[in-house]
Amino acid sequence: MIPRGLCSAKWHLDRIYLRTLGSLTGSGYSLMVLNKAKYGPMWVTHAGPQTHVNLASAPLLEQVMRQEGKYPVRNDMELWKEHRDQQGLAYGPFTTEGHHWYQLRHALNQRMLKPSEAALYTDALNEVVDDFMAHLSQLLAESPSGNQVSDMAHQFYYFALEAICYILFEKRIGCLERPIPQDTVAFVRSVGLMFQNSVYVTFLPKWTRPLLPFWKRYLDGWNTIFSFGKKLIDQKLKEIETQLQTKGPDEVEISGYLHFLLTRGQLSTREAMGSLPELLLAGVDTTSNTMTWALYHLSKNPEIQAALHKEVVGVVPPGQVPQQKDFAHMPLLKAVLKETLRLYPVVPINSRVITEKEIEVNGFLFPKNTQFVFCHYVVSRDPDIFPEPESFQPYRWLRKSQLAAPGVHHAFGSVPFGYGVRACLGRRIAELEMQLLLSRLIQQYQVVLAPETGEVKSLARIVLVPNKKAQSFQATARVSDGKGEKVAAGPGDRRNPAHFL
Numbered sequence: 001m002i003p004r005g006l007c008s009a010k011w012h013l014d015r016i017y018l019r020t021l022g023s024l025t026g027s028g029y030s031l032m033v034l035n036k037a038k039y040g041p042m043w044v045t046h047a048g049p050q051t052h053v054n055l056a057s058a059p060l061l062e063q064v065m066r067q068e069g070k071y072p073v074r075n076d077m078e079l080w081k082e083h084r085d086q087q088g089l090a091y092g093p094f095t096t097e098g099h100h101w102y103q104l105r106h107a108l109n110q111r112m113l114k115p116s117e118a119a120l121y122t123d124a125l126n127e128v129v130d131d132f133m134a135h136l137s138q139l140l141a142e143s144p145s146g147n148q149v150s151d152m153a154h155q156f157y158y159f160a161l162e163a164i165c166y167i168l169f170e171k172r173i174g175c176l177e178r179p180i181p182q183d184t185v186a187f188v189r190s191v192g193l194m195f196q197n198s199v200y201v202t203f204l205p206k207w208t209r210p211l212l213p214f215w216k217r218y219l220d221g222w223n224t225i226f227s228f229g230k231k232l233i234d235q236k237l238k239e240i241e242t243q244l245q246t247k248g249p250d251e252v253e254i255s256g257y258l259h260f261l262l263t264r265g266q267l268s269t270r271e272a273m274g275s276l277p278e279l280l281l282a283g284v285d286t287t288s289n290t291m292t293w294a295l296y297h298l299s300k301n302p303e304i305q306a307a308l309h310k311e312v313v314g315v316v317p318p319g320q321v322p323q324q325k326d327f328a329h330m331p332l333l334k335a336v337l338k339e340t341l342r343l344y345p346v347v348p349i350n351s352r353v354i355t356e357k358e359i360e361v362n363g364f365l366f367p368k369n370t371q372f373v374f375c376h377y378v379v380s381r382d383p384d385i386f387p388e389p390e391s392f393q394p395y396r397w398l399r400k401s402q403l404a405a406p407g408v409h410h411a412f413g414s415v416p417f418g419y420g421v422r423a424c425l426g427r428r429i430a431e432l433e434m435q436l437l438l439s440r441l442i443q444q445y446q447v448v449l450a451p452e453t454g455e456v457k458s459l460a461r462i463v464l465v466p467n468k469k470a471q472s473f474q475a476t477a478r479v480s481d482g483k484g485e486k487v488a489a490g491p492g493d494r495r496n497p498a499h500f501l
């Protein structure tokens with residue numbers, strides 16, 4: 001039996017809960033589909049003393065989102081806050097609310113939120129993409145068959161961590177090096193530790209904390225995450241100080257995001273130390289899983305992949321490196337990412353608590369502080385909005401295209417980055433990062449599923465991840481000699497078929 005409160009609005013914690021449930025059932029979200037079939041697009045669940053109003057249709061999501069106030073509230077993030085309180089740390093964008101959240105977002109939005117601001121990081125991201133491509137090529141060459149890479153999801157994870165660290169802290173942390181530096185390994189381990197142990201501490205009563213190991217492990221995980229961030233911020237502060245001493249305040253050039261936040265009085269050091277680790281956590285699984293799913297579907301759909309390759313090399317010929325301006329001419333690339341996020345919304349359930357006023361939804365009046373749960377996973381697979389919702393059809397996003405699938409889109413049918421002033425802070429960075437990497441992969445490799453690979457199912461593991469055991473890809477490197485593409489054989493030759501496992 002599946003416990004009530006499955007669809008509770010604890011944005012972070014329930015996704016962890018669903019991880020447990022997901023591993024038991026194969027897919028925790030099927031319950032939402034069943035609930036919608038049974039009760040319609042709106043139903044109530046209870047989790048302890050809390051009542052949640054679940055919404056599973058695009059018009060209902062729209063009604064709530066459009067009525068959110070100046071300071072939208074997702075949920076209380078109590079467990080995260082407990083750690084910050086114990087350690088005397090400032091709250092970050094996930095943990096803070098109200099006017100303080102507003103001010104914090106105002107500071108953090110700069111140099112991050114707009115596409116033109118994200119574009120400032122193109123060179124930095126391309127540097128990481130270059131290293132990733134070299135790393136991949138090396139892994140292929142070194143594999144026993146000369147053409148295999150094991151666990152692409154893992155490789156994407158390290159790519160995403162390297163990329164977001166470089167953007168946020170302006171430091172490379174060696175994720176694509178060998179061996180990976182010890183403190184980077186410790187950081188990755190501590191993220192796992194923190195998430196795994198949150199499952200237990202969420203459901204165990206507080207009195208068990210001194211008796212069982214979970215609470216301590218949970219706090220230890222967080223502490224390592226924050227000390228990793230602190231070390232990087234301290235390094236940056238030292239650099240700034242040295243520059244100030246040698247050059248004087250007017251001559252110091254703002255180098256990147258952290259430098260900007262710290263020197264333009266946007267954030268105090270304490271606020272930066274509280275916020276940046278939260279941004280870092282938000283920026284890894286999200287993009288890496290989306291990349292894994294995109295590659296999976298492209299490998300299953302060779303004709304879409306071929307069309308994408310044609311589009312990419314039509315704009316950026318082999319040997320050249322994509323730039324942000326190029327993506328304006330790559331509608332299919334964008335559509336592939338949109339379709340991937342429709343099928344696997346990284347945040348499959350989200351929520352809003354409307355604290356400021358009563359609101360009317362679906363003809364009913366709800367009191368202040370009602371917790372609404374957005375069932376994005378169900379909505380983005382609604383056949384009324386997306387015909388043949390289970391199939392991967394990026395052309396559905398290209399309305400003017402002849403290949404565009406028929407169907408009536410609803411603006412709130414797929415909102416993978418959320419909505420409004422509390423929407424994803426890293427959206428533009430994430431999009432750019434994924435576009436730069438995916439275009440380069442497709443420019444250089446042809447990816448297919450390995451014959452032994454079965455259907456890959458989604459597993460609710462904090463974000464929707466592929467069931468790795470069933471995940472196996474093959475790829476053929478594309479090489480151009482200027483007269484057209486060639487495929488050649490021979491161990492270590494990048495034109496060999498390569499397996500991404």
Ligand code: HEM
Nearest residue numbers: 282283286287346347416417418419422423424425426430
């Ligand atoms: C595929 C990539 C990503 C997806 C799909 C995604 C999705 C989301 C969603 C759905 C939310 C909640 C929005 C809402 O409640 O309306 C969110 C919040 C957030 N995301 Fe992302 N995200 C991605 C990547 C990133 C990256 C790379 C960063 C790093 C800068 C980031 C930072 C944040 C932060 C800080 C918040 C909290 C914002 C707030 O509460 O004010 N995200 N994201």
